[in-house]
Amino acid sequence: MADISPETVAQLREATNAGFLQCKKALVEAKGDFNLAVEILRKKGAATAGLKAAREAREGVIVQHIQPGARVGVLVEINCETDFVARNENFRAFGEEVARTLAANPQADFEAARVAQVAKLGENIKLSRVTRMEVRGNGMVAAYIHTGAKVGVLVEVGAGQESTAAQDGFKQLVRDITLQIAAASPLFVSRDQVPAAMLAKEREIAAAQVANKPPQAIAKIVEGKLEKFFQTYCLLEQGFVKKNSEVSVKDHVATIAKQLGDELALRRFVRFQVGEKVAEAAA
DSSP states (O other), X not given: OOOOOHXXXXXXXXXXXXXXXXXXXXXXXXTTOHHHHHHHHHHHTTXXXXXXXXXXXXXXXXXXXXXXXXXXXXXXXXXXXXXHHHTOHHHHHHHHHHXXXXXXXXXXXXXXXXXXXXXXXXXXXXXXXXXXXXXOSEEEEEEEXXXXXSEEEEEEEEESSGGGGGOHHHHHHHHHHHHHHHHHOOSBSSGGGSOHHHHHHHHHHHHHHTTTSOHHHHHHHHHHHHHHHHHHHXXXXXXXXXXXXXXXXXXXXXXXXXXXXXXXXXXXXXXXXXXXXXXXXXX
16 A cells, blocks of 8 residues: 555645545555546545635625524624525525534534535535634623625623523614624724724824824824724724614613613624625624
């Protein structure tokens, strides 16, 4: 039997996108002949995904699953090549099964199922990103998928008392927050989460825009622009969409907290949009 090195197996995986064991078996069958191993995998259909992997998978759907009790939730982006496949019932069912399984088992492996979908649908299929949230202490997680499944949100909202999660007012607040995030696209929960480097860059840009003003005026204008930045990109400081932005999200949360007689906290969220460049989400 030919001596098959891990490096050769890795190269075959990269070339074909087939599984580790499939590649190793193909190389053994081909007695180490790389090109023949590729041919073997292609004949078995295992290399189909690899041949299509070079094509960009920019279409797709966002799917979610919230476990009963609303303490565990998952948001997943699954990509394909065309909107036609993105609307396919089998493709969407595959996505929903992925989300449901990952909620129960974050280490689940879907490679075989993904390759099977590639063979069935004839397009490159890719699990681009996954976020799984589990409630820390009291509270709940909730998700929202916008019409068309191109935008999805997952959020965790905390409470001081265990009983609060069962209150209708709390559940409505959490639903409203998911809609807020979908509509207003915040990047952070609060201003203290904005990276120092980003804040410094915003300050530098703002100052450059008014460089011809007196120093005192520059400082005031820069601070004003930074406040506008916070109001645009920090969830708590955004105008609450459901109230026509007349009150901030922070103030609305405080109002509901007072009504419920508890302390509430927007702990973390993610917002996925199909095909966007992956960036770090607020946590």
